[in-house]
Amino acid sequence: MFRIGELARQYQIKADTLRYYEKNGLLAPSERSASGYRLYSHADAVKLRFILKAKAVGFSLAEIQELLTIEANRSQWACQDVKGMVESKVAQLEVKMAELTRFRDSLQELADACCGGPESAENCSILDALEVRQ
Structure with missing residues:
Protein backbone atom coordinates (compact mmCIF):
# COMPACT_ATOMS: atom_id res chain seq x y z
CA MET A 1 0.00 0.00 0.00
CA ALA A 78 -13.14 -4.23 -30.17
CA CYS A 79 -9.76 -2.79 -31.07
CA GLN A 80 -11.56 -0.64 -33.63
CA ASP A 81 -13.39 1.12 -30.78
CA VAL A 82 -10.11 2.19 -29.21
CA LYS A 83 -8.52 2.99 -32.56
CA GLY A 84 -11.56 5.10 -33.40
CA MET A 85 -11.00 7.15 -30.26
CA VAL A 86 -7.36 7.68 -31.15
CA GLU A 87 -8.14 8.60 -34.76
CA SER A 88 -10.80 11.05 -33.57
CA LYS A 89 -8.23 12.64 -31.26
CA VAL A 90 -5.74 12.90 -34.15
CA ALA A 91 -8.42 14.62 -36.29
CA GLN A 92 -9.17 17.08 -33.47
CA LEU A 93 -5.47 17.87 -33.14
CA GLU A 94 -5.12 18.44 -36.87
CA VAL A 95 -7.97 20.96 -36.76
CA LYS A 96 -6.38 22.69 -33.77
CA MET A 97 -2.94 22.73 -35.44
CA ALA A 98 -4.43 24.30 -38.57
CA GLU A 99 -6.12 26.93 -36.41
CA LEU A 100 -2.87 27.68 -34.58
CA THR A 101 -1.02 27.91 -37.90
CA ARG A 102 -3.59 30.48 -39.11
CA PHE A 103 -3.14 32.45 -35.86
CA ARG A 104 0.65 32.39 -36.22
CA ASP A 105 0.51 33.45 -39.87
CA SER A 106 -1.89 36.31 -39.09
CA LEU A 107 0.26 37.52 -36.21
CA GLN A 108 3.40 37.30 -38.32
CA GLU A 109 1.70 39.32 -41.06
CA LEU A 110 0.83 42.01 -38.51
CA ALA A 111 4.38 42.02 -37.14
CA ASP A 112 5.91 42.19 -40.63
CA ALA A 113 3.74 45.19 -41.55
CA CYS A 114 4.83 47.16 -38.48
CA CYS A 115 7.93 49.34 -38.51
CA GLY A 116 8.53 48.60 -34.82
CA GLY A 117 10.26 51.93 -34.38
CA PRO A 118 10.47 54.18 -31.32
CA GLU A 119 8.00 56.73 -32.69
CA SER A 120 4.50 57.28 -31.33
CA ALA A 121 1.90 54.58 -31.85
CA GLU A 122 -0.41 57.19 -33.43
CA ASN A 123 -0.02 55.51 -36.81
CA CYS A 124 0.71 51.95 -35.66
CA SER A 125 -0.23 49.54 -38.42
CA ILE A 126 -1.00 46.76 -35.93
CA LEU A 127 -3.42 48.89 -33.94
CA ASP A 128 -4.94 50.17 -37.18
CA ALA A 129 -5.48 46.62 -38.42
CA LEU A 130 -7.15 45.61 -35.14
CA GLU A 131 -9.16 48.81 -34.75
CA VAL A 132 -12.90 48.55 -34.45
CA ARG A 133 -14.39 51.20 -36.71
CA GLN A 134 -17.89 52.43 -36.13
Whole structure:
Protein backbone atom coordinates (compact mmCIF):
# COMPACT_ATOMS: atom_id res chain seq x y z
CA MET A 1 0.00 0.00 0.00
CA PHE A 2 1.13 3.53 -0.77
CA ARG A 3 0.26 6.61 1.21
CA ILE A 4 -0.97 9.49 -0.91
CA GLY A 5 2.31 11.43 -0.67
CA GLU A 6 4.36 8.39 -1.60
CA LEU A 7 2.31 7.65 -4.70
CA ALA A 8 2.29 11.31 -5.70
CA ARG A 9 6.08 11.53 -5.40
CA GLN A 10 6.56 8.29 -7.33
CA TYR A 11 4.68 9.76 -10.30
CA GLN A 12 5.84 13.34 -9.79
CA ILE A 13 2.36 14.75 -9.31
CA LYS A 14 0.67 16.57 -6.47
CA ALA A 15 -1.40 14.79 -3.85
CA ASP A 16 -4.25 17.09 -4.89
CA THR A 17 -4.14 15.48 -8.33
CA LEU A 18 -4.77 12.07 -6.78
CA ARG A 19 -7.64 13.50 -4.73
CA TYR A 20 -9.05 15.07 -7.90
CA TYR A 21 -8.85 11.80 -9.84
CA GLU A 22 -10.53 10.02 -6.96
CA LYS A 23 -13.25 12.67 -6.63
CA ASN A 24 -13.99 12.46 -10.36
CA GLY A 25 -14.12 8.67 -10.49
CA LEU A 26 -10.89 7.97 -12.35
CA LEU A 27 -9.50 6.25 -9.26
CA ALA A 28 -11.65 4.25 -6.88
CA PRO A 29 -12.16 5.73 -3.41
CA SER A 30 -9.01 5.02 -1.46
CA GLU A 31 -8.79 3.01 1.69
CA ARG A 32 -7.81 4.84 4.86
CA SER A 33 -5.12 4.06 7.37
CA ALA A 34 -5.87 4.03 11.09
CA SER A 35 -4.62 7.61 11.20
CA GLY A 36 -6.82 8.67 8.26
CA TYR A 37 -4.26 8.75 5.44
CA ARG A 38 -5.42 7.75 2.00
CA LEU A 39 -3.90 4.41 1.00
CA TYR A 40 -3.48 3.20 -2.55
CA SER A 41 -2.82 -0.33 -3.77
CA HIS A 42 -0.49 -1.57 -6.49
CA ALA A 43 -3.57 -1.81 -8.76
CA ASP A 44 -4.28 1.88 -8.07
CA ALA A 45 -0.69 2.72 -9.02
CA VAL A 46 -1.07 0.78 -12.28
CA LYS A 47 -4.31 2.63 -13.04
CA LEU A 48 -2.66 5.96 -12.21
CA ARG A 49 0.17 5.18 -14.64
CA PHE A 50 -2.46 4.45 -17.33
CA ILE A 51 -4.21 7.76 -16.58
CA LEU A 52 -0.98 9.75 -16.72
CA LYS A 53 0.14 8.11 -19.98
CA ALA A 54 -3.24 8.78 -21.58
CA LYS A 55 -3.14 12.37 -20.36
CA ALA A 56 0.40 12.78 -21.70
CA VAL A 57 -0.73 11.92 -25.23
CA GLY A 58 -3.57 14.42 -25.08
CA PHE A 59 -6.67 12.61 -23.90
CA SER A 60 -9.10 14.61 -21.76
CA LEU A 61 -10.19 13.26 -18.39
CA ALA A 62 -13.59 12.33 -19.86
CA GLU A 63 -11.85 10.42 -22.65
CA ILE A 64 -9.58 8.75 -20.11
CA GLN A 65 -12.64 7.67 -18.13
CA GLU A 66 -13.98 6.05 -21.30
CA LEU A 67 -10.62 4.35 -21.92
CA LEU A 68 -10.62 3.06 -18.34
CA THR A 69 -14.08 1.61 -18.90
CA ILE A 70 -12.79 -0.16 -22.00
CA GLU A 71 -9.66 -1.30 -20.16
CA ALA A 72 -11.76 -2.80 -17.37
CA ASN A 73 -13.98 -4.68 -19.85
CA ARG A 74 -11.64 -5.44 -22.75
CA SER A 75 -13.55 -8.52 -23.87
CA GLN A 76 -16.67 -6.43 -24.51
CA TRP A 77 -14.91 -4.01 -26.83
CA ALA A 78 -13.14 -4.23 -30.17
CA CYS A 79 -9.76 -2.79 -31.07
CA GLN A 80 -11.56 -0.64 -33.63
CA ASP A 81 -13.39 1.12 -30.78
CA VAL A 82 -10.11 2.19 -29.21
CA LYS A 83 -8.52 2.99 -32.56
CA GLY A 84 -11.56 5.10 -33.40
CA MET A 85 -11.00 7.15 -30.26
CA VAL A 86 -7.36 7.68 -31.15
CA GLU A 87 -8.14 8.60 -34.76
CA SER A 88 -10.80 11.05 -33.57
CA LYS A 89 -8.23 12.64 -31.26
CA VAL A 90 -5.74 12.90 -34.15
CA ALA A 91 -8.42 14.62 -36.29
CA GLN A 92 -9.17 17.08 -33.47
CA LEU A 93 -5.47 17.87 -33.14
CA GLU A 94 -5.12 18.44 -36.87
CA VAL A 95 -7.97 20.96 -36.76
CA LYS A 96 -6.38 22.69 -33.77
CA MET A 97 -2.94 22.73 -35.44
CA ALA A 98 -4.43 24.30 -38.57
CA GLU A 99 -6.12 26.93 -36.41
CA LEU A 100 -2.87 27.68 -34.58
CA THR A 101 -1.02 27.91 -37.90
CA ARG A 102 -3.59 30.48 -39.11
CA PHE A 103 -3.14 32.45 -35.86
CA ARG A 104 0.65 32.39 -36.22
CA ASP A 105 0.51 33.45 -39.87
CA SER A 106 -1.89 36.31 -39.09
CA LEU A 107 0.26 37.52 -36.21
CA GLN A 108 3.40 37.30 -38.32
CA GLU A 109 1.70 39.32 -41.06
CA LEU A 110 0.83 42.01 -38.51
CA ALA A 111 4.38 42.02 -37.14
CA ASP A 112 5.91 42.19 -40.63
CA ALA A 113 3.74 45.19 -41.55
CA CYS A 114 4.83 47.16 -38.48
CA CYS A 115 7.93 49.34 -38.51
CA GLY A 116 8.53 48.60 -34.82
CA GLY A 117 10.26 51.93 -34.38
CA PRO A 118 10.47 54.18 -31.32
CA GLU A 119 8.00 56.73 -32.69
CA SER A 120 4.50 57.28 -31.33
CA ALA A 121 1.90 54.58 -31.85
CA GLU A 122 -0.41 57.19 -33.43
CA ASN A 123 -0.02 55.51 -36.81
CA CYS A 124 0.71 51.95 -35.66
CA SER A 125 -0.23 49.54 -38.42
CA ILE A 126 -1.00 46.76 -35.93
CA LEU A 127 -3.42 48.89 -33.94
CA ASP A 128 -4.94 50.17 -37.18
CA ALA A 129 -5.48 46.62 -38.42
CA LEU A 130 -7.15 45.61 -35.14
CA GLU A 131 -9.16 48.81 -34.75
CA VAL A 132 -12.90 48.55 -34.45
CA ARG A 133 -14.39 51.20 -36.71
CA GLN A 134 -17.89 52.43 -36.13
